[in-house]
Amino acid sequence: MQHSTTYIVGFSIVVCVVCALFVASAEVSLRPLKELNARLDKQKNILSVAGLMQPGEDLDAEQIRVLFENSIQPRMIDLSTGEEDVSIDPTSFDQRAAARDPARSRRASSNPSKILRVPNQALIYEVIKNDEITSIIIPIEGYGLWSVLYGYLALAPDMRTILGITYYDQKETAGLGGEVENPNWKAKWVGRKAFDERGRVKIAVRKGPAGPPDKDPYGVDGLSGATITSRGVTNMLQFWLGGEGFGPYLSRLRDANAGA
Numbered sequence: 152m153q154h155s156t157t158y159i160v161g162f163s164i165v166v167c168v169v170c171a172l173f174v175a176s177a178e179v180s181l182r183p184l185k186e187l188n189a190r191l192d193k194q195k196n197i198l199s200v201a202g203l204m205q206p207g208e209d210l211d212a213e214q215i216r217v218l219f220e221n222s223i224q225p226r227m228i229d230l231s232t233g234e235e236d237v238s239i240d241p242t243s244f245d246q247r248a249a250a251r252d253p254a255r256s257r258r259a260s261s262n263p264s265k266i267l268r269v270p271n272q273a274l275i276y277e278v279i280k281n282d283e284i285t286s287i288i289i290p291i292e293g294y295g296l297w298s299v300l301y302g303y304l305a306l307a308p309d310m311r312t313i314l315g316i317t318y319y320d321q322k323e324t325a326g327l328g329g330e331v332e333n334p335n336w337k338a339k340w341v342g343r344k345a346f347d348e349r350g351r352v353k354i355a356v357r358k359g360p361a362g363p364p365d366k367d368p369y370g371v372d373g374l375s376g377a378t379i380t381s382r383g384v385t386n387m388l389q390f391w392l393g394g395e396g397f398g399p400y401l402s403r404l405r406d407a408n409a410g411a
């Protein structure tokens with residue numbers, strides 16, 4: 152049996168509309184689940200950079216939520232003064248959205264991480280153990296080769312010693328720049344110094360291997376075959392630990408610690 156052209160076109164349109172409705176409703180109904188998974192993944196990364204979750208450790212969503220709530224204290228920081236800003240609720244703060252909003256951000260000076268705007272406020276995390284702050288976790292982001300890499304850096308209470316680094320969102324090449332997620336590489340950061348005694352940002356990813364932390368406190372092994380991503384990591388740390396990023400906040404904490 153032969154169908155008319157009108158029938159074939161009409162049938163195709165009906166099939167397209169049904170499929171589009173199906174895809175759209177799947178997208179809408181799965182959105183809360185996607186958001187929950189993204190939040191869980193962030194919390195996992197924060198716990199792992201805080202040393203509260205080991206590589207390969209498998210905790211369920213409830214265990215992650217409880218561990219996070221019991222040991223991590225989010226705080227909003229005004230980046231230009233370095234002081235806490237209690238007027239913003241950290242639980243609903245979206246730093247990427249804030250950085251895009253001209254009312255809540257400012258233009259960054261030209262920088263190799265290609266960061267165009269800096270939010271006025273940023274979300275950091277205190278790691279609490281026995282009522283004491285054992286670490287401060289700051290968000291970091293910047294260009295590698297193909298993508299913006301998003302991650303966290305954990306600093307010890309002296310605000311110089313690195314306790315960990317992690318990346319939770321990046322699109323560098325697996326096996327090359329993607330090795331920023333390799334636990335062996337991340338382990339090489341622990342004990343290195345982000346700043347020298349005078350508070351200048353010194354940490355850098357070397358081209359090739361770095362020395363041991365006592366001989367080369369400011370160096371970390373380069374990722375082989377991924378010099379551009381490695382340089383991106385150095386650049387973003389220079390930016391976020393510097394004056395336009397968390398520099399004022401970290402230097403206030405360093406001064407407070409020195410005076411204590």
Ligand SMILES: Cc1cc2nc3c(=O)[nH]c(=O)nc-3n(C[C@H](O)[C@H](O)[C@H](O)COP(=O)(O)O)c2cc1C
Pocket residue numbers: 296297323324325327328329374375376377378379380381
């Ligand atoms: C398919 C492909 C993917 C690559 N992915 C990356 C990458 O993710 N990060 C990176 O720095 N370099 C990557 N490179 C290599 C860069 O183009 C560049 O050659 C390299 O960063 C130089 O590093 P090297 O001096 O250690 O060889 C890639 C190259 C190719 C051909």
